[in-house]
Amino acid sequence: MTRTLLAGAALLALTAGASAQTVGFSQIGSESGWRAAETTLTRQQAEERGYTLQFSDAQQRQENQIAAIRSFVAQGVDAILLAPVVATGWDSVLQEAKEAEIPVVLLDRQVDSSDDLYLTAVGSDLVHEGQVAGEWLVGEVGDAECRVVELQGTTGSSPAIDRAQGFRNALEGKANLEIVRSQTGDFTRAGGKSVMESFLQAEGGGQNICALYAHNDDMAIGAIQAIKEAGLKPGEDIKIVSIDAVPDIFQAMAAGEANATVELTPNMAGPAFDALEAFWENGTAPEKFIQTESRLYTQADDPAAEYEARKDLGY
Numbered sequence: 001m002t003r004t005l006l007a008g009a010a011l012l013a014l015t016a017g018a019s020a021q022t023v024g025f026s027q028i029g030s031e032s033g034w035r036a037a038e039t040t041l042t043r044q045q046a047e048e049r050g051y052t053l054q055f056s057d058a059q060q061r062q063e064n065q066i067a068a069i070r071s072f073v074a075q076g077v078d079a080i081l082l083a084p085v086v087a088t089g090w091d092s093v094l095q096e097a098k099e100a101e102i103p104v105v106l107l108d109r110q111v112d113s114s115d116d117l118y119l120t121a122v123g124s125d126l127v128h129e130g131q132v133a134g135e136w137l138v139g140e141v142g143d144a145e146c147r148v149v150e151l152q153g154t155t156g157s158s159p160a161i162d163r164a165q166g167f168r169n170a171l172e173g174k175a176n177l178e179i180v181r182s183q184t185g186d187f188t189r190a191g192g193k194s195v196m197e198s199f200l201q202a203e204g205g206g207q208n209i210c211a212l213y214a215h216n217d218d219m220a221i222g223a224i225q226a227i228k229e230a231g232l233k234p235g236e237d238i239k240i241v242s243i244d245a246v247p248d249i250f251q252a253m254a255a256g257e258a259n260a261t262v263e264l265t266p267n268m269a270g271p272a273f274d275a276l277e278a279f280w281e282n283g284t285a286p287e288k289f290i291q292t293e294s295r296l297y298t299q300a301d302d303p304a305a306e307y308e309a310r311k312d313l314g315y
């Protein structure tokens with residue numbers, strides 16, 4: 001951030017006070033239960049802190065996000081939250097926000113722009129998430145031969161790129177584990193189900209598949225349906241590991257139909273607003289990356305209790 005932007009932010013704090021702030025939020029859409037929870041928690045956090053939240057649902061389209069950011073800049077909001085659908089193509093619009101002295105905070109996904117175009121990014125280590133999922137599978141399978149299918153997230157998004165990489169890192173040197181099919185299911189249940197149906201058909205009705213790695217729980221849940229319809233037992237005939245830790249995957253784990261998930265907290269707004277408040281207050285610049293935790297849950301972690309604990313949290 002430039003000195004001018006810092007001075008502008010400090011002046012704003014003096015004249016407005018943090019609780020009167022208006023924050024624009026460009027959300028990707030509502031492709032998954034996790035995303036719905038992130039939206040709910042962002043609204044709650046804004047309300048609790050007395051902000052006005054201008055919410056824009058991009059319906060998965062980057063051009064809608066770019067238009068929303070331009071509209072927030074034209075309105076002169078005090079900050080912008082951006083959950084970027086894909087990693088590339090943000091330089092110009094982020095430059096416009098910077099020139100308007102509006103701090104931008106990235107939520108849950110990364111961009112390939114220079115980090116001086118945004119204040120900070122709140123999210124998990126997405127490569128690590130994929131690695132944790134892969135290490136779980138490596139430990140689970142041992143020396144047995146295992147043909148793995150992969151449901152990738154939205155093409156070009158940072159979680160799809162990084163979760164694929166992390167998983168492959170974990171499998172490196174394990175000749176008994178092979179990723180035999182990999183395709184995007186776009187982070188949706190419907191996408192997960194239909195792509196899994198094609199995997200099953202191509203792999204002997206599922207007889208040749210030992211495990212599924214899904215880049216999010218929603219796709220895993222869609223795939224579970226497809227596996228059941230193919231007459232197989234998900235979680236037994238085909239082991240399933242995914243990412244997010246949404247309530248529905250804990251229900252599936254409690255029923256023995258899914259095996260493991262890596263948690264991604266949907267509360268990205270809490271740390272984002274804390275960083276913005278310090279910035280508005282006196283120009284304190286946060287670290288460029290505020291990392292959230294990634295915890296592995298398996299069937300040994302009382303999934304029924306985890307479901308109960310999460311079911312009313314806005315997923």
Ligand code: AHR
Pocket residue numbers: 031032033034035108109159187215216217218243244264
């Ligand atoms: O960017 C985070 C990912 O996006 C979540 O894992 C997924 O559910 C969401 O749609």
